[in-house]
Amino acid sequence: xxxxxxxxxxxxxxxxxxxxxxxxxxxxxxxxxxxxxxxxxxxxxxxxxxxxxxxxxxxxxxxxxxxxxxxxxxxxxxxxxxxxxxxxxxxxxxxxxxxxxxxxxxxxxxxxxxxxxxxxxxxxxxxxxxxxxxxxxxxxxxxxxxxxxxxxxxxxxxxxxxxxxxxxxxxxxxxxxxxxxxxxxxxxxxxxxxxxxxxxxxxxxxxxxxxxxxxxxxxxxxxxxxxxxxxxxxxxxxxxxxxxxxxxxxxxxxxxxxxxxxxxxxxxxxxxxxxxxxxxxxxxxxxxxxxxxxxxxxxxxxxxxxxxxxxxxxxxxxxxxxxxxxxxxxxxxxxxxxxxxxxxxxxxxxxxxxxxxxxxxxxxxxxxxxxxxxxxxxxxxxxxxxxxxxxxxxxxxxxxxxxxxxxxxxxxxxxx
Amino acid sequence: xxxxxxxxxxxxxxxxxxxxxxxxxxxxxxxxxxxxxxxxxxxxxxxxxxxxxxxxxxxxxxxxxxxxxxxxxxxxxxxxxxxxxxxxxxxxxxxxxxxxxxxxxxxxxxxxxxxxxxxxxxxxxxxxxxxxxxxxxxxxxxxxxxxxxxxxxxxxxxxxxxxxxxxxxxxxxxxxxxxxxxxxxxxxxxxxxxxxxxxxxxxxxxxxxxxxxxxxxxxxxxxxxxxxxxxxxxxxxxxxxxxxxxxxxxxxxxxxxxxxxxxxxxxxxxxxxxxxxxxxxxxxxxxxxxxxxxxxxxxxxxxxxxxxxxxxxxxxxxxxxxxxxxxxxxxxxxxxxxxxxxxxxxxxxxxxxxxxxxxxxxxxxxxxxxxxxxxxxxxxxxxxxxxxxxxxxxxxxxxxxxxxxxxxxxxxxxxxxxxxxxxxxxxxxxxxxxxxxxxxxxxxxxxxxxxxxxxxxxxxxxxxxxxxxxxxxxxxxxxxxxxxxxxxxxxxxxxxxxxxxxxxxxxxxxxxxxxxxxxxxxxxxxxxxxxxxxxxxxx
Numbered sequence: 021x022x023x024x025x026x027x028x029x030x031x032x033x034x035x036x037x038x039x040x041x042x043x044x045x046x047x048x049x050x051x052x053x054x055x056x057x058x059x060x061x062x063x064x065x066x067x068x069x070x071x072x073x074x075x076x077x078x079x080x081x082x083x084x085x086x087x088x089x090x091x092x093x094x095x096x097x098x099x100x101x102x103x104x105x106x107x108x109x110x111x112x113x114x115x116x117x118x119x120x121x122x123x124x125x126x127x128x129x130x131x132x133x134x135x136x137x138x139x140x141x142x143x144x145x146x147x148x149x150x151x152x153x154x155x156x157x158x159x160x161x162x163x164x165x166x167x168x169x170x171x172x173x174x175x176x177x178x179x180x181x182x183x184x185x186x187x188x189x190x191x192x193x194x195x196x197x198x199x200x201x202x203x204x205x206x207x208x209x210x211x212x213x214x215x216x217x218x219x220x221x222x223x224x225x226x227x228x229x230x231x232x233x234x235x236x237x238x239x240x241x242x243x244x245x246x247x248x249x250x251x252x253x254x255x256x257x258x259x260x261x262x263x264x265x266x267x268x269x270x271x272x273x274x275x276x277x278x279x280x281x282x283x284x285x286x287x288x289x290x291x292x293x294x295x296x297x298x299x300x301x302x303x304x305x306x307x308x309x310x311x312x313x314x315x316x317x318x319x320x321x322x323x324x325x326x327x328x329x330x331x332x333x334x335x336x337x338x339x340x341x342x343x344x345x346x347x348x349x350x351x352x353x354x355x356x357x358x359x360x361x362x363x364x365x366x367x368x369x370x371x372x373x374x375x376x377x378x379x380x381x382x383x384x385x386x387x388x389x390x391x392x393x394x395x396x397x398x399x400x401x402x403x404x405x406x407x408x409x410x411x412x413x414x415x416x417x418x419x420x421x422x423x424x425x426x427x428x429x430x431x432x433x434x435x436x
Numbered sequence: 437x438x439x440x441x442x443x444x445x446x447x448x449x450x451x452x453x454x455x456x457x458x459x460x461x462x463x464x465x466x467x468x469x470x471x472x473x474x475x476x477x478x479x480x481x482x483x484x485x486x487x488x489x490x491x492x493x494x495x496x497x498x499x500x501x502x503x504x505x506x507x508x509x510x511x512x513x514x515x516x517x518x519x520x521x522x523x524x525x526x527x528x529x530x531x532x533x534x535x536x537x538x539x540x541x542x543x544x545x546x547x548x549x550x551x552x553x554x555x556x557x558x559x560x561x562x563x564x565x566x567x568x569x570x571x572x573x574x575x576x577x578x579x580x581x582x583x584x585x586x587x588x589x590x591x592x593x594x595x596x597x598x599x600x601x602x603x604x605x606x607x608x609x610x611x612x613x614x615x616x617x618x619x620x621x622x623x624x625x626x627x628x629x630x631x632x633x634x635x636x637x638x639x640x641x642x643x644x645x646x647x648x649x650x651x652x653x654x655x656x657x658x659x660x661x662x663x664x665x666x667x668x669x670x671x672x673x674x675x676x677x678x679x680x681x682x683x684x685x686x687x688x689x690x691x692x693x694x695x696x697x698x699x700x701x702x703x704x705x706x707x708x709x710x711x712x713x714x715x716x717x718x719x720x721x722x723x724x725x726x727x728x729x730x731x732x733x734x735x736x737x738x739x740x741x742x743x744x745x746x747x748x749x750x751x752x753x754x755x756x757x758x759x760x761x762x763x764x765x766x767x768x769x770x771x772x773x774x775x776x777x778x779x780x781x782x783x784x785x786x787x788x789x790x791x792x793x794x795x796x797x798x799x800x801x802x803x804x805x806x807x808x809x810x811x812x813x814x815x816x817x818x819x820x821x822x823x824x825x826x827x828x829x830x831x832x833x834x835x836x837x838x839x840x841x842x843x844x845x846x847x848x849x850x851x852x853x854x855x856x857x858x859x860x861x862x863x864x865x866x867x868x869x870x871x872x873x874x875x876x877x878x879x880x881x882x883x884x885x886x887x888x889x890x891x892x893x894x895x896x897x898x899x900x901x902x903x904x905x906x907x908x909x910x911x912x913x914x915x916x917x918x919x920x921x922x923x924x925x926x927x928x929x930x931x932x933x934x935x936x937x938x939x940x941x942x943x944x945x946x947x948x949x950x951x952x953x954x955x956x957x958x959x960x961x962x963x964x965x966x967x968x969x970x971x972x973x974x975x
Binding site: 023024049051052053054055056057058060061062063064065066067068069070071072073075076146148149150187188189190191315316317318320340371372374375376377378381421425428429431432433435 | 465537539760762828830834835836837839854856858859860861862863864865866867868870874875876877878879880881892893894895896897898899901902903904905906907910911916917918920921933936937938944948951952953954955956957959960961962
């Protein structure tokens with residue numbers, strides 16, 4: 021293996037430059053599965069390791085990434101009243117999507133991984149893989165027009181306070197990606213409040229607002245498209261009159277499902293060609309990702325089913341009461357709106373922050389479903405409840421486990 | 437089944453009735469609540485009556501199993517696992533949790549005579565033995581099979597005896613001058629020391645115990661919790677014998693028992709004199725055919741049938757499901773060959789340490805069974821059979837065996853030798869794109885079907901990490917135990933929780949499969965032993 025020898029030759033000294041060595045080690049173990057052998061205990065080990073586990077989660081959300089990137093561009097042009105068909109102006113939508121998404125992706129990873137590397141070098145252990153998933157999740161749950169400095173601050177907050185302060189991967193209490201989002205939510209409420217849709221590339225999502233095209237739009241892509249003989253980004257693009265800036269949830273709060281369907285069709289909501297956070301709009305692709313996670317046993321099906329049960333049960337209860345328009349919305353309609361499915365597939369199932377016992381997972385999932393719907397329907401201040409519901413249950417997951425474990429201990433003691 | 441049909445009739449009737457009532461919808465909630473209440477009341481009444489019928493039938497001795505009377509089939513009846521037809525009598529347990537690791541190098545064929553010349557008994561094979569026991573022989577001494585070789589200074593009444601007759605050729609020392617092994621060069625024809633065996637029908641327990649400890653069979657008994665050679669005054673609550681081994685490449689007990697049927701039964705008879713409870717036999721209900729008649733028709737035992745993947749054959753799992761260890765209870769466990777040695781002592785008045793050993797693993801030219809004695813030399817066993825290259829010799833199986841050098845000796849309790857490849861290679865993107873098939877419970881690693889025999893090596897396939905994945909250990913451990921929480925209790929030295937979470941029900945082999953599947957590559961077995969030692973010191 022000449023390649024290994026080459027890499028071994030350029031290994032920096034661990035004592036002289038710990039940060040460099042940590043970075044080297046992270047990339048080396050990324051490229052090569054290490055040659056360590058078992059010592060004491062079992063002699064053979066399962067082929068699964070944490071890297072593979074984490075990358076499975078990342079792979080399962082790739083469809084959301086693809087769709088999300090394109091949808092950023094699509095929503096931009098829908099707001100501008102151009103290229104209304106989904107596949108019309110394909111190259112422009114993709115270009116705009118990439119211009120928005122790539123900086124978000126890069127900033128999230130540079131900031132997050134930078135902090136991870138720094139702490140790993142400080143503590144003298146290998147870089148753990150937790151941020152692979154957090155870093156992939158964070159762009160998907162951010163609005164496409166988020167200012168990059170806010171993103172950087174929120175990622176730094178989530179990784180330092182939410183994770184490294186507790187001891188790193190496996191030790192954190194709250195879901196790191198959700199912490200980043202909740203930080204934006206409370207620290208910069210005007211940016212992410214969520215009752216108005218997020219459409220990127222405009223001053224704001226209101227009729228008459230001017231499009232903001234940068235050098236990449238007008239300089240790079242326009243000259244490229246010009247040369248290829250394709251349409252280009254047009255200066256002076258504005259948001260069309262009559263463009264509704266309300267999200268499905270805000271509409272549902274005002275007038276139930278009827279009001280939602282006046283603006284968004286069911287098909288649009290299921291296929292995700294609506295404004296929203298980058299990765300959470302396409303329900304089909306999220307469900308596919310969830311199926312990958314369940315099929316490979318990477319995520320707990322108990323939590324997912326528990327959440328669906330909690331959602332259905334609570335919705336039935338609210339339907340039976342039926343005092344406000346939002347309470348009459350059925351559970352299938354609830355699933356189509358907002359980010360329930362995304363939270364179910366990728367957020368609540370984080371094994372570190374979820375309940376760790378099988379019984380506990382059911383309770384945890386059902387309670388998230390219950391509280392999330394309550395927040396969504398009953399609380400006008402927060403239009404979407406899953407982030408808060410999951411963080412709330414993250415806090416209580418150890419308590420749930422405590423009671424499950426305690427009953428096991430009591431059962432054993434009663435035998436004696 | 438009449439009960440099933442009756443229930444279905446009720447359900448049908450109920451659905452017909454419900455179809456008639458076409459509610460307006462406005463009061464649906466109220467109606468449905470009333471309906472549920474009514475159904476609950478009726479269900480409670482019928483259930484009570486049905487239970488009374490069962491109790492009455494039991495009183496009259498018509499139906500001791502409480503299976504055939506009563507109106508409804510219980511939930512457990514509906515979903516109860518089917519016994520194989522041969523599994524008659526005793527209890528039946530089927531496990532879904534667990535995992536069979538199918539490796540290449542299964543021992544096959546007839547049992548061959550071996551030409552092993554050197555045998556050793558190692559003090560390190562016994563938990564809690566002082567590092568420097570009193571060795572009663574010197575290099576050059578002639579010993580018979582059954583002659584004392586050493587004893588623990590803390591418990592001089594328990595003899596550790598030579599498995600063969602011959603000349604003591606070495607007393608090897610390990611770290612800090614501890615005794616590592618006492619090596620005997622065996623005679624061509626083994627000479628046995630003669631013992632005066634007591635009549636087990638009339639002998640009292642203390643005389644029997646002192647005979648067993650003097651004749652060298654006492655260390656064959658394993659005491660749980662903690663895996664100790666029991667103290668002489670301990671009366672075990674129960675004694676358990678698992679008659680099958682589900683570990684990877686484990687030897688087949690049905691081959692071992694051939695010709696030793698009467699010795700096995702005799703051994704059981706002796707054991708029944710030692711316990712205040714019963715001798716429990718764990719029987720194999722996995723296969724299409726019944727296990728050996730010596731097991732199925734054994735007398736003076738309570739039989740339990742077990743079906744399911746590894747670790748169904750582990751005695752710890754079987755204890756957990758039949759008569760779990762409570763409080764400060766002690767139970768004993770023995771392997772099939774240990775019972776045979778015990779039986780032979782009473783049949784012939786001699787210490788017969790014959791062992792059928794399975795030589796297994798992908799790094800052997802011909803995996804096979806050989807007939808030898810306890811503590812056989814690995815070099816002699818593997819002569820000409822081992823494939824050249826970097827490989828690891830394991831006394832026992834790949835999950836809970838111990839790594840021993842190629843010049844070492846099989847451990848006291850082990851009847852299996854496994855040789856596998858060392859996996860000290862770098863693998864380009866090995867975590868992302870594994871190029872060679874490897875056993876795994878994960879759905880992300882392609883499975884080659886149940887019959888594929890995997891070539892395994894000792895690579896860790898990843899680096900050690902903090903506990904991240906949950907529910908993984910539970911998925912391969914058919915016990916009502918939370919291993920991950922137990923591990924955390926041990927790491928944090930929380931004694932109350934360790935005991936509450938059932939540390940005394942476990943030994944290393946029970947958690948070995950959990951350690952195998954661990955995504956974070958944590959050393960569960962050594963953590964468990966650390967906890968067991970801590971608990972043992974406290975008690």
